[in-house]
Amino acid sequence: xxxxxxxxxxxxxxxxxxxxxxxxxxxxxxxxxxxxxxxxxxxxxxxxxxxxxxxxxxxxxxxxxxxxxxxxxxxxxxxxxxxxxxxxxxxxxxxxxxxxxxxxxxxxxxxxxxxxxxxxxxxxxxxxxxxxxxxxxxxxxxxxxxxxxxxxxxxxxxxxxxxxxxxxxxxxxxxxxxxxxxxxxxxxxxxxxxxxxxxxxxxxxxxxxxxxxxxxxxxxxxxxxxxxxxxxxxxxxxxxxxxxxxxxxxxxxxxxxxxxxxxxxxxxxxxxxxxxxxxxxxxxxxxxxxxxxxxxxxxxxxxxxxxxxxxxxxxxxxxxxxxxxxxxxxxxxxx
Amino acid sequence: xxxxxxxxxxxxxxxxxxxxxxxxxxxxxxxxxxxxxxxxxxxxxxxxxxxxxxxxxxxxxxxxxxxxxxxxxxxxxxxxxxxxxxxxxxxxxxxxxxxxxxxxxxxxxxxxxxxxxxxxxxxxxxxxxxxxxxxxxxxxxxxxxxxxxxxxxxxxxxxxxxxxxxxxxxxxxxxxxxxxxxxxxxxxxxxxxxxxxxxxxxxxxxxxxxxxxxxxxxxxxxxxxxxxxxxxxxxxxxxxxxxxxxxxxxxxxxxxxxxxxxxxxxxxxxxxxxxxxxxxxxxxxxxxxxxxxxxxxxxxxxxxxxxxxxxxxxxxxxxxxxxxxxxxxxx
Numbered sequence: 029x030x031x032x033x034x035x036x037x038x039x040x041x042x043x044x045x046x047x048x049x050x051x052x053x054x055x056x057x058x059x060x061x062x063x064x065x066x067x068x069x070x071x072x073x074x075x076x077x078x079x080x081x082x083x084x085x086x087x088x089x090x091x092x093x094x095x096x097x098x099x100x101x102x103x104x105x106x107x108x109x110x111x112x113x114x115x116x117x118x119x120x121x122x123x124x125x126x127x128x129x130x131x132x133x134x135x136x137x138x139x140x141x142x143x144x145x146x147x148x149x150x151x152x153x154x155x156x157x158x159x160x161x162x163x164x165x166x167x168x169x170x171x172x173x174x175x176x177x178x179x180x181x182x183x184x185x186x187x188x189x190x191x192x193x194x195x196x197x198x199x200x201x202x203x204x205x206x207x208x209x210x211x212x213x214x215x216x217x218x219x220x221x222x223x224x225x226x227x228x229x230x231x232x233x234x235x236x237x238x239x240x241x242x243x244x245x246x247x248x249x250x251x252x253x254x255x256x257x258x259x260x261x262x263x264x265x266x267x268x269x270x271x272x273x274x275x276x277x278x279x280x281x282x283x284x285x286x287x288x289x290x291x292x293x294x295x296x297x298x299x300x301x302x303x304x305x306x307x308x309x310x311x312x313x314x315x316x317x318x319x320x321x322x323x324x325x326x327x328x329x330x331x332x333x334x335x336x337x338x339x340x341x342x343x344x345x346x347x348x349x350x351x352x353x354x355x356x357x358x359x360x361x362x363x
Numbered sequence: 364x365x366x367x368x369x370x371x372x373x374x375x376x377x378x379x380x381x382x383x384x385x386x387x388x389x390x391x392x393x394x395x396x397x398x399x400x401x402x403x404x405x406x407x408x409x410x411x412x413x414x415x416x417x418x419x420x421x422x423x424x425x426x427x428x429x430x431x432x433x434x435x436x437x438x439x440x441x442x443x444x445x446x447x448x449x450x451x452x453x454x455x456x457x458x459x460x461x462x463x464x465x466x467x468x469x470x471x472x473x474x475x476x477x478x479x480x481x482x483x484x485x486x487x488x489x490x491x492x493x494x495x496x497x498x499x500x501x502x503x504x505x506x507x508x509x510x511x512x513x514x515x516x517x518x519x520x521x522x523x524x525x526x527x528x529x530x531x532x533x534x535x536x537x538x539x540x541x542x543x544x545x546x547x548x549x550x551x552x553x554x555x556x557x558x559x560x561x562x563x564x565x566x567x568x569x570x571x572x573x574x575x576x577x578x579x580x581x582x583x584x585x586x587x588x589x590x591x592x593x594x595x596x597x598x599x600x601x602x603x604x605x606x607x608x609x610x611x612x613x614x615x616x617x618x619x620x621x622x623x624x625x626x627x628x629x630x631x632x633x634x635x636x637x638x639x640x641x642x643x644x645x646x647x648x649x650x651x652x653x654x655x656x657x658x659x660x661x662x663x664x665x666x667x668x669x670x671x672x673x674x675x676x677x678x679x680x681x682x683x684x685x686x687x688x689x690x691x692x693x694x
Contacts, residue, residue, distance in 0.1 A: 085525070087529055091529060094495035094529060120522070124488065130687065133463070133475065135686035
């Protein structure tokens with residue numbers, strides 16, 4: 029199996045889909061000639077040419093809508109939103125047009141688009157280029173929301189996303205673009221299916237995107253035997269996998285990169301508590317960022333994001349007490 | 364051939380049928396107005412009274428394979444393109460027999476066989492999508508044309524400018540038609556926009572542009588034909604401003620009391636349905652007696668159609684979950 033960087037896995041997935049399906053096209057800001065600001069479209073223009081691979085003006089609403097229009101006329105556009113924040117100016121096209129198109133056409137139209145966006149903190153990009161913002165899209169019926177955590181899941185999930193007949197939001201953890209991993213290009217992953225990346229019997233961690241690596245690092249240090257689930261897809265999320273795991277371990281911690289309020293982890297915990305309260309041995313809880321913008325300063329940013337140390341500390345505590353620990357900002361009395 | 368395609372063929376070939384369709388739209392909108400005023404239909408509605416010629420002209424020039432992305436003010440365009448009054452009225456009433464199964468309502472009409480994409484109730488929302496249909500046709504190498512119809516208010520939203528720019532640099536086969544009915548919701552155009560001729564905005568995108576008399580079916584047909592031919596032959600997009608006048612208020616609740624006194628009366632002699640009638644009579648294709656008969660029989664037809672729709676079934680509860688995702692196709 030070849031080892032490749034996550035960004036190369038993205039480019040490989042796009043190229044493989046473009047080779048096998050002539051309706052797949054891709055466009056975005058500087059993705060063609062410059063091969064992407066994060067080099068996620070390396071070699072694509074050269075192989076597939078300027079009809080199918082295009083640089084766009086800085087017009088996210090315009091080109092997101094163009095993707096919707098092309099999709100309903102038989103193409104499969106894969107578009108790149110350079111930073112997830114830039115989706116803000118295009119949200120209408122995704123939430124109000126793409127997600128309603130099938131519904132408002134009485135089931136005659138499908139919108140097979142993939143909206144790729146880089147997400148997350150850790151690189152010192154400041155408060156307008158470091159958020160994950162998956163809750164912007166996760167609460168809109170009609171959209172699927174997917175996030176890989178490594179090169180393999182980036183490759184396999186992106187291929188599945190491109191093959192999917194409905195609009196898919198594909199959130200790429202920017203901090204992991206350069207990380208290498210082995211990629212089996214024959215391995216298929218389904219949207220809506222989580223994967224257990226480390227089995228364990230004492231406690232279940234559910235994580236997404238770059239938090240999967242944080243959870244794995246923590247799991248390696250924690251004295252208890254921790255199971256780590258990479259959720260992969262937020263909408264629709266793999267309830268069966270999570271419920272099954274918690275049935276076995278009796279303990280659940282969700283590690284989320286986004287701020288505390290309004291996160292998808294609340295959804296997971298609500299479902300587990302409502303559906304199998306009796307199987308719980310400890311209070312389920314979430315480890316998140318605080319309700320604040322992402323700080324620029326390096327020390328502050330690493331404190332801001334859930335870290336392996338913080339996850340380890342909180343899990344050791346719940347294993348001892350059975351109670352949900354306080355987040356660091358309350359523990360330290362800073363907020 | 365479906366009823367819709369038959370109806371489409373009629374307006375493409377027969378000027379008297381065009382007049383009859385314009386009468387149908389007029390009578391349909393008057394009925395809708397009454398039904399909403401009486402509180403028989405819930406929600407809101409946006410009438411296209413005064414804008415019938417543009418709808419007919421679109422249907423006459425475009426092929427059913429040319430997708431039209433229009434707005435929440437599209438009862439007229441839907442009927443002109445060929446949708447049956449029953450499928451539109453039942454949709455407005457929220458009935459299972461409506462074009463969207465009662466899930467859409469007055470603002471959301473659709474018939475893909477006739478090229479009407481789901482109409483959007485977001486100002487400017489359809490422009491980028493229409494450009495995207497053109498992108499697909501350009502890549503597919505066919506001669507289909509994407510069409511966006513929008514109001515004067517949409518020329519002040521970001522999507523308008525982003526889309527014109529994108530369509531221009533990619534030379535997309537798209538026609539942008541601004542139905543300038545003088546009012547953006549409750550505001551007269553001069554209060555929100557520093558220019559009167561909106562089509563000149565396309566100049567800054569190096570896009571061919573012109574105004575047409577949107578009340579005159581012949582001017583509309585000629586103007587749209589020129590743009591569609593340019594798009595079909597690879598000449599790229601065109602921006603057309605159709606000068607019309609909104610005879611009704613913005614929506615159900617609006618009596619349009621903000622209109623300057625006498626403005627409506629000044630436009631009434633330019634009523635597009637009246638102009639069609641006068642022209643057909645002048646050409647000897649119609650006489651006034653026949654025209655009067657057509658009007659009164661149209662009134663009966665529409666009144667009966669309303670009764671049929673009122674008796675139509677409501678959607679079942681499961682309908683609200685049916686069209687969120689595309690069903691998985693098993694290989």
